[in-house]
Amino acid sequence: MRPARALIDLAALRSNYLLARELGGGKALAVVKADAYGHGAVRCAQALQDIADGFAVAAIEEALELRAAGIGAPILLLEGFFEASELPLIAEHDLWTAVGSPWQVEALAAFASPQPLTVWLKLDSGMHRLGLDVAGFRAAYARLQALPQVGSVVLMTHLARADELDSGRTAEQVATFAEATAGLDGQTSVCNSPALLGWPQVRSDWVRPGLMLYGANPLPQDSTLTSRLQPVMNLRSKVIAERWIEAGEPVGYGARFVAPRRTRVGVVAMGYADGYPQFAPNGTPVIIDGQAGETIGRVSMDMLTVDLTDHPEATIGSEVELWGGQALSLSELAPRCNVSAYQLPCALKRVAREYIGGQTQ
Template sequence: MRPARALIDLDALRHNYCLARELDGGKALAVVKADAYGHGAVACARALEGEADGFAVACIEEALELRRAGIEAPILLLEGFFEADELALIQAHGLWTAVASWWQLEAIERAALERPLQCWLKLDSGMHRLGFDPRDYAAAFARLSAVPQVDKVVLMTHFARADELDSPRSAEQGAVFAQAAAGLPAESSLCNSPALLGWPQLCSDWVRPGLMLYGATPFDRTQPQAQRLRPVMAAESKIISVRELGAGEPVGYGGRFVTARPTRVGVVAFGYADGYPQQAPDGTPVSIDGRPGRLIGRVSMDMLTVDLTDHPEAGLGSRVQLWGDEVDVAALATHCGTSAYELLCHLKRVPRVYKG
């Protein structure tokens, strides 16, 4: 069997969720959209169901996958519904839905529902993606609260730059939300992972941890609370071939890397078809049998190459970690000009092995 795999530490996942609850002191929806950021939504939801106040997904398809797997906890549709006929499914499966536009509100008003819904009314506080204009927010709340199809409304917004610890934008968005929501008798939810970690003063009744659940920092610098996170995924494989090359020899497609000395080259069964960034430059960190190593040569679809010259004990079958507890996924992402979000979500073809 091909040795590439992703080890998923469910104890670390639970640790990170408990940290989110500790930092906020309120209730937390575990965000498991995009197949739990590549970690497996069903397995992660099952691991958290005994502790989580609920879950959040992007769309109804993701919610129904969890319901079919026996997940009974509340599930919020972060993007709401895309067609009015989804409301029957939302009701049937006891889902919560975001309401971010007038057409969604009007669809609820027209819907013939046997049981009322819980709706999360979204404010556009400055991200300018989804949500009601602040000038319309109180009116939307009053209208949504008045219809018999709704039994509870939660107020929500989303921060655009909470991962930028020096930016005033999050505080500005928080002020916009506070003004728009002033006097509205409802719980609220503002903070995603970076806001929860870096802007705790903005937290309210509900938080929505996503990336932090999986042990990755959203910041480009050291941050005390983010340092308490534990990586959940370790992407790893093994060396399947060793080449002994002299100085001046090219390695891989395009000959991007040329040996400057006699070099032992290890070929690792992991490539961009598995989710490793094709643009990773020479020198990108890896871990070889638990010791720091480096990538050399262009990443191929199914393989990549590492420098074994300073690892004389390494050879066929040696373990190579691409990211995890030995290679920080956020640091790797920065090195490759991408983000931890993208790296984790792009994992594919690699079997996941769960522990804990």
């Protein structure tokens, strides 16, 4: 079997969730969309279900997968429903749905729900993606409150630049949200991971931690709070071949690395088709059998190469850690490769996941 694998530490996941809820001071929806950012939505939800106030996903397909796995906690559809035909399933499986467009309000009004639904009404406070403007938000709130098929309305918005601690945009969005919700009854949801970690003055009844659940820092700098995050994924593989090359010889596509000395090259079963970034530069740190090492040459689809010259004990089968564990964190690796820490685990595929540190069911 191909040795590429990702170890998922469920104890670390639980610790990060509890930190998010502590910082929020209220209830927290664990965001497990996109297969829990590549960590496995079902296993992650199972590990959190006894402590989580609820979960959040992008679409109904993700919610139904969790329900089929026995997850009975509230599940919010962050993008709401894409077609009115989804509403019977939302009612049947007791899902919560975001509403951020006038047509969704009208679809709810036309739906004879067998029981009242929980709606999260979304304000566009400045992200300019999903959501209603202030006037539309207040009008939709009044309409929803009058519908017998709507049980409760949570007031929500999404922050576009909370990861920029020197930006005034977050304060502007919070002020717009306060204006839109003035005098309206209902719980609120504003805070995402960067808001929880970097904006203590911004809080809401419900928080929606995403990236921080998986132990990555969404902010540009570390802090006392971000140091409490525990990495959840440790990406590993093994050396599958090794050879010596002479000084002046290239390695890999495009000859991006040319040996400055006689060099022992190790080939690792990990490539960009697995989710490791294709353009990780020469010298990207890795851990080889517990010792500091580095990549050389361009990452290819199925393989990458490392320098084994100063690792005389390393051989076929030696373990290489790519991120997490003793290797670089997602937040450290991402900027070296000109990608985001969000993208790295979400791109993971063709890699076996192994779960440690908790009940996996």
